[in-house]
Amino acid sequence: MKRVVITGQGTINALGHDVASTIAAMAAGKCAIDNMEFPNVDRLSIQIGGQVKGFEPKDHFERQQLGLYDRFTQFAVIAAREAITQSGLVFDGELSQMSGVVLGTAGGGLQTQDENYRTVYEDGKNRVHPFVVPRLMNNAAVSHVSMANNLKGPSFTVSTACASSNHAMGQAFNLVRSGVAPVMVTGGSESMLCFGGIKAWEGLRVMSADGCRPFCATRNGMVQGEGGAIFVFEEYEHARARGAEILAEVSGFAMSSDAGDIVMPSVGGARRAIAQALSDAKLNPEDVGYVNAHGTATAANDKTETAAIKDVFGDHASDLMVSSTKSMHGHLIGGTGAVEMLACIAALKDGMIAPTVGFQQADPDCDLDVVPNVARDKKIGAAISNAFAFGGLNAVIALRSV
Amino acid sequence: MTQAVQDKIVEIIAEQAVLDPSEVSVDMTIEELGLDSLGLVEAVFAIEENFEINVPFNANDPAASEFDITSVKSMIDAVNDLIKAQNG
CATH class of the missing domain: 3.40.47.10 (Thiolase/Chalcone synthase)
Structure with a gap:
């Protein structure tokens, strides 16, 4: 390949x-x-x-x-x-x-x-x-x-x-x-x-x-x-x-279907997509420094996504930076994963970890490092970008620096 | 009235052909104007909107349509007839 x-x-x-x-x-x-x-x-x-x-x-x-x-x-x-x-x-x-x-x-x-x-x-x-x-x-x-x-x-x-x-x-x-x-x-x-x-x-x-x-x-x-x-x-x-400038490597991709509900997300479907993307990219959970979350700010998504991330990353989940840039550009629906890919590339290339803005108060159901309100400067080697659609169709892309 | 109709049609066709209206003469054919199929359909739409008429035109086979698109003049004549028939 x-x-x-x-x-x-x-x-x-x-x-x-x-x-x-x-x-x-x-x-x-x-x-x-x-x-x-x-x-x-x-x-x-x-x-x-x-x-x-x-x-x-x-x-x-x-x-x-x-x-x-x-x-x-x-x-x-x-x-x-x-x-x-x-x-x-x-x-x-x-x-x-x-x-x-x-x-x-x-x-x-x-x-x-x-x-x-x-x-x-x-x-x-x-x-x-x-x-x-x-x-x-x-x-x-x-x-x-x-x-x-x-x-x-x-x-x-x-x-x-x-x-x-x-x-x-x-x-x-x-x-x-x-x-x-x-x-x-x-x-x-x-x-x-x-x-x-x-x-x-x-x-x-x-x-x-x-x-x-x-x-x-x-x-x-x-x-x-x-x-x-x-x-x-x-x-x-x-x-x-041809000596082209390489911004990042796309190292893995996985898809899954919840086969459950037309609007409610499921932990299992999200977990399988994230885990398979890591496996496809030959990444261990601890290799990943940043997750661009689906993070829609609905009650259901953010809780479910947090649970799925914790399931896949285990102890490493607490060291992981997870942000939702939708807080800044809104949810572009079918275009959102593409705009969010920009944040993953900036994280890998420049160590710019985009924040989750508008963050006011921690939610015990979403106890991740969501990079609240202020961007962070941190070098990372690999990132993933989550997208979980209505209809239970999940797609996760894994990227690494070159 | 007829001069106004002619001027408007020339203006519509010129816009679609990306020409200045002064470059469009009434004996020019569709081919000479360089109008492609989408441009022609858009011109028919603009004619319908401007003159509040329905133009019998089928893009599958423009030549077989009742609306004669051979030249600028044939379209002007056809539009005049349609205005008479449809708007009395």
């Missing part, structure tokens, strides 16, 4: 419009959750989110592109540009034929659906723009990233709710590891911050109206975010041969 390394990363999210500003914001413990701005937000009981602000699509795209790009596609294309530019790769010839794109998203072109349902139902119009279908389809982002970068190999979208990006990156990892593709562009994006998107989540009564406080005794639910992050996964020898 081949080794897989990361040679490029890109993002746009509420914390920053590129990787450098995002990592600086995480290091500063900045919270980007704020009042959301979109039509009819006043009719929502949940009005806060990690919204990407100060972003003008027309500064990034031409008119024809804007007609075809839903916001989730815009995020993916922008993040892919940054990642591929950093990697230094140019996709032509055989490299172009073999390399592909796998991205995660849960809602796909939800903004497009929301706008056009408004047009036909609320405004009573009987005609919608001809590009509604190519804008809203869940694979639109993958297709546009492939077209923009001449990526002609295996390409598809993965949609597993909150684990979409981790599942996507796991597929990309295995495609490179097995020798199918020398390079895969992977990650995910999401844009659900619109009236219909938030209204649906409100109904589930798992959202907080006042903030995202993972692992904190006063936590009262999740807060949504939007944006995306994209990475270049490259076969190790291919990267070395």
Whole structure:
């Protein structure tokens, strides 16, 4: 099996419009959750989110592109540009034929659906723009990233709710590891911050109206975010041969299904995914210095995740730094694992351990070192990133420094 | 009225073909304009929105549609007929 390394990363999210500003914001413990701005937000009981602000699509795209790009596609294309530019790769010839794109998203072109349902139902119009279908389809982002970068190999979208990006990156990892593709562009994006998107989540009564406080005794639910992050996964020898800067190594990946409940998480499913990811990466529990938690700040997730981590890591759990960066950028649903991967890479590369901000009071059910409120400077050798989706679908990625 | 219809259609087609309206003459064909299939569908949509008409156009086989898209002029004539028929 081949080794897989990361040679490029890109993002746009509420914390920053590129990787450098995002990592600086995480290091500063900045919270980007704020009042959301979109039509009819006043009719929502949940009005806060990690919204990407100060972003003008027309500064990034031409008119024809804007007609075809839903916001989730815009995020993916922008993040892919940054990642591929950093990697230094140019996709032509055989490299172009073999390399592909796998991205995660849960809602796909939800903004497009929301706008056009408004047009036909609320405004009573009987005609919608001809590009509604190519804008809203869940694979639109993958297709546009492939077209923009001449990526002609295996390409598809993965949609597993909150684990979409981790599942996507796991597929990309295995495609490179097995020798199918020398390079895969992977990650995910999401844009659900619109009236219909938030209204649906409100109904589930798992959202907080006042903030995202993972692992904190006063936590009262999740807060949504939007944006995306994209990475270049490259076969190790291919990267070395061209002298590429290696950001981190993807060393293992595992998936599991709770086969239990459509919304309630289970300790067993989470535990199996974490343990198998370590085993796949040939890591011992004590090798791991940092866990980027799923940490949604719901009552159920944080307690369950804590129990699963303690089961797998045993005595080492108390030495482990575990943070949820959702406290800063919000829960990007299908894009969240990708943005959280940025924190894992920063931890491995620069020793910057991103904090769990908004932390007020310890919860005995979540007795881990959650790096409360202030980032830490500590060298680590390996990290894992957890994602546990509604529907009980779990995906854990293991990374190590190179 | 007819001049206004013509000007608007030229403007819509020019936008889709990424041309200045002054570069579009009424005898130009779809091919000469460089309009691709998505551009054509978007132009039909803009025509429907602007003139509040329904245009009988099927992208599977544009040539077989009742709406004659051979040239800018054929589209202007077709739109004028549709306005008369549908908006009285």
